[in-house]
Amino acid sequence: MPQLAPEGQLTTQQIGDIRTEAGAVIPDVTIAYHRWGEYEETSDGSTNVVLIEHALTGDSNAADWWCDLVGPGKAIDTDLYCVICTNVIGGCNGSTGPSSQHPDGGFWGSRFPATDIRDQVKAEKQFLDTIGITRVKAVLGGSMGGARTLEWAAMFPEVVDAAAVLAVSARASAWQIGIQSAQIMAIENDHHWHEGNYYESGCNPSKGLGAARRIAHLTYRGELEIDERFGTQAQKGEDPLGPYRSPDQRFAVESYLDHQADKLVKRFDAGSYVTLTDALNRHDIGRGRGGLNKALESITIPVMVAGVDTDILYPYHQQEHLSRNLGNLLAMAKIVSPVGHDAFLTESRQMDRILRNFFSLISPEQENPSTYIEFFI
Amino acid sequence: MPQLAPEGQLTTQQIGDIRTEAGAVIPDVTIAYHRWGEYEETSDGSTNVVLIEHALTGDSNAADWWCDLVGPGKAIDTDLYCVICTNVIGGCNGSTGPSSQHPDGGFWGSRFPATDIRDQVKAEKQFLDTIGITRVKAVLGGSMGGARTLEWAAMFPEVVDAAAVLAVSARASAWQIGIQSAQIMAIENDHHWHEGNYYESGCNPSKGLGAARRIAHLTYRGELEIDERFGTQAQKGEDPLGPYRSPDQRFAVESYLDHQADKLVKRFDAGSYVTLTDALNRHDIGRGRGGLNKALESITIPVMVAGVDTDILYPYHQQEHLSRNLGNLLAMAKIVSPVGHDAFLTESRQMDRILRNFFSLISPEQENPSTYIEFFI
Numbered sequence: 086m087p088q089l090a091p092e093g094q095l096t097t098q099q100i101g102d103i104r105t106e107a108g109a110v111i112p113d114v115t116i117a118y119h120r121w122g123e124y125e126e127t128s129d130g131s132t133n134v135v136l137i138e139h140a141l142t143g144d145s146n147a148a149d150w151w152c153d154l155v156g157p158g159k160a161i162d163t164d165l166y167c168v169i170c171t172n173v174i175g176g177c178n179g180s181t182g183p184s185s186q187h188p189d190g191g192f193w194g195s196r197f198p199a200t201d202i203r204d205q206v207k208a209e210k211q212f213l214d215t216i217g218i219t220r221v222k223a224v225l226g227g228s229m230g231g232a233r234t235l236e237w238a239a240m241f242p243e244v245v246d247a248a249a250v251l252a253v254s255a256r257a258s259a260w261q262i263g264i265q266s267a268q269i270m271a272i273e274n275d276h277h278w279h280e281g282n283y284y285e286s287g288c289n290p291s292k293g294l295g296a297a298r299r300i301a302h303l304t305y306r307g308e309l310e311i312d313e314r315f316g317t318q319a320q321k322g323e324d325p326l327g328p329y330r331s332p333d334q335r336f337a338v339e340s341y342l343d344h345q346a347d348k349l350v351k352r353f354d355a356g357s358y359v360t361l362t363d364a365l366n367r368h369d370i371g372r373g374r375g376g377l378n379k380a381l382e383s384i385t386i387p388v389m390v391a392g393v394d395t396d397i398l399y400p401y402h403q404q405e406h407l408s409r410n411l412g413n414l415l416a417m418a419k420i421v422s423p424v425g426h427d428a429f430l431t432e433s434r435q436m437d438r439i440l441r442n443f444f445s446l447i448s449p450e451q452e453n454p455s456t457y458i459e460f461f462i
Numbered sequence: 463m464p465q466l467a468p469e470g471q472l473t474t475q476q477i478g479d480i481r482t483e484a485g486a487v488i489p490d491v492t493i494a495y496h497r498w499g500e501y502e503e504t505s506d507g508s509t510n511v512v513l514i515e516h517a518l519t520g521d522s523n524a525a526d527w528w529c530d531l532v533g534p535g536k537a538i539d540t541d542l543y544c545v546i547c548t549n550v551i552g553g554c555n556g557s558t559g560p561s562s563q564h565p566d567g568g569f570w571g572s573r574f575p576a577t578d579i580r581d582q583v584k585a586e587k588q589f590l591d592t593i594g595i596t597r598v599k600a601v602l603g604g605s606m607g608g609a610r611t612l613e614w615a616a617m618f619p620e621v622v623d624a625a626a627v628l629a630v631s632a633r634a635s636a637w638q639i640g641i642q643s644a645q646i647m648a649i650e651n652d653h654h655w656h657e658g659n660y661y662e663s664g665c666n667p668s669k670g671l672g673a674a675r676r677i678a679h680l681t682y683r684g685e686l687e688i689d690e691r692f693g694t695q696a697q698k699g700e701d702p703l704g705p706y707r708s709p710d711q712r713f714a715v716e717s718y719l720d721h722q723a724d725k726l727v728k729r730f731d732a733g734s735y736v737t738l739t740d741a742l743n744r745h746d747i748g749r750g751r752g753g754l755n756k757a758l759e760s761i762t763i764p765v766m767v768a769g770v771d772t773d774i775l776y777p778y779h780q781q782e783h784l785s786r787n788l789g790n791l792l793a794m795a796k797i798v799s800p801v802g803h804d805a806f807l808t809e810s811r812q813m814d815r816i817l818r819n820f821f822s823l824i825s826p827e828q829e830n831p832s833t834y835i836e837f838f839i
Contacts, residue, residue, distance in 0.1 A: 107705035199707045259692035259715040260685035266716045267676045271648065273709060274669055292651055299644045300677060308637035308777060315636035317746050328484040330576045330740045332650060338636040339643045363707045369694050397774055400685060 087217035089167075090120045093148060097179055100211045109198030112188055116212040117179025118171040119145040121155070122163035124218075131220050131246065135161060136209075137170040138226025138233040140430075141361050142353050144178040145170040153433035160440035165451060166222065173233075174208040175200045175360040183356030184284060195281035197360060201367040202229075206236045210244065220244060223447060225440070227251035227429035228399070229361065232368045235407075238384045239370060247415065247447040249389040249440065252396060252429045254403035255377045255410075256369035261398065264304055265362045268297035272355050281356055294355040295346030297362075302345045307395040307425030315341060381410035389443045391418040393428040415446055464594035466544075467497045470525060474556055477588045486575030489565055493589040494556025495548040496522040498532070499540035501595075508597050508623065512538060513586075514547040515603025515610040517807075518738050519730050521555040522547040530810035537817035542828060543599065550610075551585040552577045552737040560733030561661060572658035574737060578744040579606075583613045587621065597621060600824060602817070604628030604806035605776070606738065609745045612784075615761045616747060624792065624824040626766040626817065629773060629806045631780035632754045632787075633746035638775065641681055642739045645674035649732050658733055671732040672723030674739075679722045684772040684802030692718060758787035766820045768795040770805040792823055 090096030095117055103111045125133040137147045137155070147170040148155045148163075155161045161168055172180040175197070183197040213221070224237045224245050231253030238248045257265075275293025277283055283290060303311070315338040319325050323334045335343070371377035388411050392404030401419065408417040418439045422428035429436060444451065467473030474494045481487050502510040514524045514532070524547040525532045525540075532538045538545055549557040552574070560574040577585075590598070601614045601622050608630030615625040634642075652670025654660055660667060680688070692715040696702050700711045712720070748754035765788050769781030778796065785794040795816045799805035806813060821828065 105705060107703060109705040198705050256694055258685055259688045259694070259713070260680060262694070262713045263676070263680050263688065263715045263719055266713070266719070267673065267680070270673060270676070270709075274673065276653070296644065296647060296651060299640070299647070303637060303640050303644070308635055311636045311640065317633055317636070317639070326484060326744055328482060328486040328575050330736070336636070336639045336643070336743065338640045342640050342643070359707070366713065367703055
């Protein structure tokens with residue numbers, strides 16, 4: 086039996102060294118994680134483990150950020166499944182990252198190597214090995230979590246029985262690399278960044294991280310939804326139409342973006358933001374595998390794909406590309422929403438149906454009364 | 463007869479004071495402009511003047527930036543029309559703006575008031591009055607130039623006989639305000655900005671302006687076109703997949719955006735960029751006119767509308783909104799292109815047909831052998 090964290094409590098696990106795809110070594114890595122539901126294993130070695138992969142600034146507390154979907158009786162049913170969510174390597178929520186202590190003293194900072202999506206999955210596999218889990222019923226996630234899910238399917242088909250890949254692409258597009266690099270540059274241009282070694286300076290590159298978040302947030306949200314909410318309204322008590330422009334006389338949408346920026350600055354590390362954004366820039370399922378389509382075709386485990394019709398960061402044609410080329414497509418679903426990319430987090434009703442459908446397809450023996458068939462290709 | 467600039471030569475004209483919509487006064491304004499083709503006037507007072515409105519970082523040399531469309535025998539035919547293009551007030555190409563000399567000494571800098579699209583049109587009208595032009599056959603432009611064109615139609619229907627509004631909306635959307643404010647903030651966060659008064663400091667906020675341009679450029683270009691060109695390619699001689707992230711090891715798309723940023727920094731003033739971006743944030747055809755649709759309905763001159771199917775900055779539904787509500791819709795055209803917003807500048811073949819169609823509709827007496835009928839609603 087694996088040694089598991091107490092239910093719903095952030096727990097850390099040492100997993101040894103990680104050698105990155107690009108050849109650097111991160112010694113003595115810690116992975117922090119959450120677990121819900123009891124572990125079960127059948128005589129053929131299969132388990133009831135469901136692995137959730139969080140997005141860029143997400144964390145292992147999936148029952149919090151995906152609260153409508155993870156829990157007893159919910160689509161990701163903790164009465165049926167042993168649900169595990171780890172904090173990504175390079176992040177700042179308990180797993181080793183740039184803001185962690187370096188074994189030689191001080192903080193990792195700029196000494197922290199580049200880690201790509203495959204390194205994230207490699208660390209997670211090493212984590213599962215360490216705690217004694219050798220088979221996973223399903224892995225699923227959206228955005229960066231979707232990229233990790235896809236790499237799981239490509240790298241460890243003998244471990245993972247099925248996957249649900251949400252709101253992501255087979256590789257970073259040039260547009261994504263462009264807009265993500267603009268965010269990295271906003272942080273690097275902040276004079277508090279100190280080339281990534283600001284942890285002992287007493288100052289954070291908060292302005293840079295906030296600027297990055299403002300840009301990012303506009304790629305996470307559809308213009309229809311943002312406009313429905315804010316239009317050209319002034320922020321209450323401010324006049325953005327005055328005779329002289331002033332940064333403190335804002336439109337409502339500016340105040341909203343300031344708020345999103347402030348929230349992120351309080352909870353997230355700029356070094357991790359750069360590291361994980363760089364990992365997304367490096368996302369390419371085809372690298373070293375004969376190109377995108379050959380890599381997708383060679384994925385033999387059943388994979389469900391879902392995307393959002395209004396996503397400007399990972400446009401729906403990218404999920405159509407996945408669905409056309411995956412070796413064993415389980416199902417395809419479209420989330421219809423004005424929200425854009427974040428709809429996989431916010432459109433709970435649609436996500437509920439999509440995920441219940443996923444589990445009914447991979448566990449036909451389980452009763453699942455709320456299942457609706459979404460559209461298939 | 464109006465006193466006109468020599469053909470194709472940048473010429474300046476004093477136009478007196480401008481009082482902005484928000485109540486500030488800019489004394490002794492200069493407008494710089496280009497003119498091509500001979501002026502003609504008929505006995506009923508109508509003229510052959512065509513007014514081209516340039517976009518945010520454009521300028522009055524339309525025969526240069528729209529070279530496939532402006533010239534003898536071209537869609538905007540300088541053999542038939544007297545074509546005039548003025549540099550916008552607030553800009554940096556000869557018309558009064560933040561980088562101009564203030565009457566009281568020094569540069570305008572932060573003393574330059576906020577100017578909105580209506581102020582831009584008001585200044586242009588005052589310019590035409592000054593040089594002695596009282597009627598305009600057509601006004602046309604895209605993006606910020608489209609916003610100016612639309613305001614011309616709303617403000618001075620007795621002056622303008624017809625208009626072609628390209629790749630713009632009836633007002634700024636919240637998403638546009640958000641992404642445009644992120645650009646302003648990138649400039650304001652540059653410590654060389656000095657709250658807009660950097661002109662005598664010997665340093666320019668080049669990093670901030672470059673960062674703004676990188677973001678802007680990604681809203682001007684479709685992700686399909688950017689990806690076609692760059693995909694995940696590394697910049698020649700650089701390795702963005704190395705073991706440690708480094709700003710000088712770039713993907714090809716990063717190098718391309720750096721190049722776009724460098725080009726703009728060399729030719730454009732950061733103060734003007736902030737002023738004109740703020741003007742776009744304030745764009746709202748409905749303000750003080752009973753709302754958007756009432757304002758559009760009250761536009762009685764014939765207006766053609768065109769948009770780009772892949773535009774993420776001014777999505778095509780915004781041009782559909784214009785076409786549904788304008789009081790006198792002349793025609794509607796869709797530019798089909800992977801390029802996105804900038805397609806009104808780059809898709810010369812389609813723009814040629816759209817503009818020839820426009821002129822044949824407003825000048826049925828002129829022979830125009832290359833006219834094709836685009837789709838109408």
